[in-house]
Amino acid sequence: ELDAPVQRYLPWFQVADKTAAAQITMRQLLNQTSGLPESASYADLASPAANADTLEARVRRLGATQLNRSVGSTFEYTDANYDVLGLIVQTVAKEPYTTYVQQQILLPLGMKRSETTYPAALPADLAVGYRSWFGFPVAYRQWYAHASLPSGDLIANAEEMTHYLIAQLNDGHYNHESLLSPQGIAQLHASAVREAESEKFYGMGWEVRPMNDLTVVRQDGTSANYYADVVLDPTGRWGIVVLLNMNSFNLYGGRLHALTGGVLSLLHGQTPPVLPAMHHPLLYPIMLAIWGITGLLVLWMGWMLLTWRRWRQPAAQSWLRGLARRLPSLLIVVWALLLLVALPKVLYPLSVMCINIPDFGYTVLVAGGVALLCGALQPGLMYLAMRTPRINSLSTIKSPVSVPAKV
Numbered sequence: 001e002l003d004a005p006v007q008r009y010l011p012w013f014q015v016a017d018k019t020a021a022a023q024i025t026m027r028q029l030l031n032q033t034s035g036l037p038e039s040a041s042y043a044d045l046a047s048p049a050a051n052a053d054t055l056e057a058r059v060r061r062l063g064a065t066q067l068n069r070s071v072g073s074t075f076e077y078t079d080a081n082y083d084v085l086g087l088i089v090q091t092v093a094k095e096p097y098t099t100y101v102q103q104q105i106l107l108p109l110g111m112k113r114s115e116t117t118y119p120a121a122l123p124a125d126l127a128v129g130y131r132s133w134f135g136f137p138v139a140y141r142q143w144y145a146h147a148s149l150p151s152g153d154l155i156a157n158a159e160e161m162t163h164y165l166i167a168q169l170n171d172g173h174y175n176h177e178s179l180l181s182p183q184g185i186a187q188l189h190a191s192a193v194r195e196a197e198s199e200k201f202y203g204m205g206w207e208v209r210p211m212n213d214l215t216v217v218r219q220d221g222t223s224a225n226y227y228a229d230v231v232l233d234p235t236g237r238w239g240i241v242v243l244l245n246m247n248s249f250n251l252y253g254g255r256l257h258a259l260t261g262g263v264l265s266l267l268h269g270q271t272p273p274v275l276p277a278m279h280h281p282l283l284y285p286i287m288l289a290i291w292g293i294t295g296l297l298v299l300w301m302g303w304m305l306l307t308w309r310r311w312r313q314p315a316a317q318s319w320l321r322g323l324a325r326r327l328p329s330l331l332i333v334v335w336a337l338l339l340l341v342a343l344p345k346v347l348y349p350l351s352v353m354c355i356n357i358p359d360f361g362y363t364v365l366v367a368g369g370v371a372l373l374c375g376a377l378q379p380g381l382m383y384l385a386m387r388t389p390r391i392n393s394l395s396t397i398k399s400p401v402s403v404p405a406k407v
Contacts, residue, residue, distance in 0.1 A: 086150025
């Protein structure tokens with residue numbers, strides 16, 4: 001029952017606010033309106049140890065999570081919502097979630113080569129994933145947490161994904177199999193909640209949004225080294241699936257997202273829209289600026305190491321002059337804190353950035369480290385200069401020696 005509380009099926013389910021935990025319903029999990037923050041899934045994304053977690057262990061860890069909005073009020077996407085739903089399926093069905101998906105969805109759709117578990121040894125027909133490093137593809141094998149299957153990491157090919165899209169467009173039917181009633185499919189595709197102030201609406205795993213003057217049903221998914229996008233055009237009864245074995249949150253900007261829109265235009269006899277810029281309009285300029293500032297700091301550190309002996313502090317010095325001498329190191333430390341603390345709070349934790357946006361993440365990490373080193377170097381060298389005795393150049397000139405004169 002979609003409006004039943006989660007605790008009907010998982011009596012032990014909790015978040016930090018016990019009252020709120022009792023109010024969260026199945027429908028709110030499906031519509032991403034439970035109040036759970038996006039960050040509720042960050043620790044699992046960044047930890048290789050999460051690969052060994054069970055689905056129940058992952059959901060139990062939500063017990064300490066603070067909601068950042070009232071239950072059922074507004075939309076915020078987080079993988080954690082669907083991990084809870086997966087555990088509910090597993091509990092009610094009394095079998096592993098992976099088995100349930102394989103038996104109840106993949107096999108009836110003829111998706112015989114699709115997988116619910118990531119193999120220990122890569123088979124020959126599994127595409128190697130790549131990450132972008134400053135525009136260059138680099139092979140990368142990410143760990144996959146088995147407990148994350150409800151929110152992602154299914155393995156499929158483009159041909160078999162078309163079976164899934166046919167069922168979505170055909171009232172839940174594929175060949176002679178029925179996965180869901182027409183009413184159920186309509187409920188999946190219905191707009192439930194607006195995504196912030198955008199023109200997108202979310203409902204049970206799908207976005208309802210405009211695309212090329214059409215209203216489509218869409219959902220895409222990303223990992224560090226793969227990208228998937230599916231679009232349903234109910235009017236033209238088209239289904240589009242794009243699977244890529246490379247991903248970049250930074251240097252490719254919206255170009256990956258634009259692929260399905262271009263295909264949809266061609267299917268309707270239209271000219272595909274112009275692709276967005278190659279580089280992300282925000283992250284790429286920020287990254288260039290960070291590297292520029294880091295280069296200047298490295299040059300300044302070199303200058304400090306060459307000139308530190310000249311920094312002896314005068315015996316009498318005003319507080320203003322003393323502050324001016326120390327101000328550069330203070331500003332540099334503030335810059336380091338902006339990189340290592342403030343920026344990750346605005347975007348993603350550094351651990352997640354270094355996985356999903358490696359060029360940008362390691363830029364921030366290296367630049368922050370250089371800034372901390374530079375900020376500590378100046379006062380350190382000033383202290384060393386004060387402790388080092390000044391060498392008086394006149395001391396090397398020998399004074400004339402007085403000797404008694406004979407008369």
